[in-house]
Amino acid sequence: MTSIKLVKEVMSSPTRCSPVSRVVIFGGTHGNEMSGVTLAKHWLKDPSELHRKTFMAEPCLANPLAVEKCVRYIDRDLNRCFSHEVLSSPESESDPYEVKRARELNQIYGSHLFDFVFDLHNTTSNMGATLLRCSNDDILSMHLANYLQSSSGNQSMPCYNYIIDIPKKDSIYLQNIGKHSLCLEVGPQPQGVIRADALSSMRELVNCGLDFIDLFNQGKEFPSFETDMYRVLSRVDYPRDSTGDISAFVHNGLQDKDYVPLKPGDPIFTTINGEDLLYDGETVVYPTFINEAAYYEKKVAFILTEKVSWKVPALKLEILGDHLGYSK
């Protein structure tokens, strides 16, 4: 019991973070996810929208060759190339294009230089505006996500907190090269298509995120809060026949129902002969990334999450020469 009490005490004192002065916004990490591609291209021509009082965010087209060909990637999924192993292995001319590019991006935008990484993605799934993070250690990005959700009254799309929850040392994602980070997933949007609604939602989210960072840098304190988040439990593959071919498809009743509770016994797949396959889990879960085009090759039909409540401590700026709050 003592340790739990201690945690609560630590949680109740504000977390202090140093100013966020260098911010990068990646678009086109996947070359056919067009909201980020379009925004990054626009901001590279005219970055005025990214200026704030306390900093100026930099746009970057993460995978320019994939953008040019309007494909997800050339040799390998760039957003799976940021493992410690890949980044620290010796360079070779024969490395896949995305491995070379991952090292390059890490050198230019890594946490030794950049404080905050936004990574802009689209999904073909009905995921609304999903605020995706890889851990609950990054208090600043949790406050940023909360700020986006609080401001989402202006947005046309619902806004969800999403957590993959993997140790930073095991991360393979671009966003983790930053000290703080947030990945935005906006959908549904087909690959290769620019939908005006998805574009404006993503743009609003980014601008709102930059506003938050600016307020934080100016010393605004953000109180503690409790929030719901969807935490990844497991990935579910399509049923397959003996040759490995997909033998059943996402059920009509599940299609487009991302974040809608899935109960034991609900249909999840339907075979080509019209047979329904039911969810045989024992608890209510929340399916996400349902029928995402890019996940067929990853053998993922959807990703199950649980809805958890999370208490986030208050946040304030660490003043130069000041220490992290715990010992005060």
Next chain:
Amino acid sequence: MTSIKLVKEVMSSPTRCSPVSRVVIFGGTHGNEMSGVTLAKHWLKDPSELHRKTFMAEPCLANPLAVEKCVRYIDRDLNRCFSHEVLSSPESESDPYEVKRARELNQIYGSHLFDFVFDLHNTTSNMGATLLRCSNDDILSMHLANYLQSSSGNQSMPCYNYIIDIPKKDSIYLQNIGKHSLCLEVGPQPQGVIRADALSSMRELVNCGLDFIDLFNQGKEFPSFETDMYRVLSRVDYPRDSTGDISAFVHNGLQDKDYVPLKPGDPIFTTINGEDLLYDGETVVYPTFINEAAYYEKKVAFILTEKVSWKVPALKLEILGDHLGYSK
């Protein structure tokens, strides 16, 4: 006036067609349009669904290499490779993959051997079930389309008659290698995704089409009818800046509004700075293939059509030794 009268008389006598005994159903003409890919693969394993009393349709995966890679095409859009020029030009080892495949398909399934060609496609646009033909000379396929529309009460998707109306000699499409043909476009569905609703709609349409052919072969007469169809007027490109980059996107008010009347002054594009661009035509038109992913590279934002009413003469089977009806 005399010629119009004559046309009317000709129109009122039934058109006679010889039996339709060889039918091919192409899926995967574009390798990432998954309804046709999935159905063709299924029917190649188990063709029993394609049997009718008077014939047995053959499934064919039109572009197997593109299907394997889940891309639209390898070297060149297969569904633009069926021009007389390409099909009759001398073969060369260096020909693009799809040019070789087009010649091969024409040799195996051309009109010297096959009576009816179905070609199965998906679109990312909100086109429902679109019954696409390249001319109004093919009375049999017009009756087939009418039969599908009459039976569409069972279908979950609206069903539209679509006509490109180009002389057969200028055709570049796969469907035109058949004596009779119909292309099915079902959407919206993102590339690389199998949606159960699109799959079952397409399957129902094909089965219903085979039923029609079977009834026709058995001697059933089909009375004349009048029908609405959407005839292609023009293709509209995205606005572009001086470097050729797209500078405005399909307007929210137009997105997903395929087949909905577009009036002069209606917004069609929106720039990244939020400026609306309006339709400056003088008549009401019907936009189609709005924001189709595959048409970005073809510089087509949408295709304008007009709605026309068309009178189709009655259809009956030409009995062996019988002549075409006109002189009787």
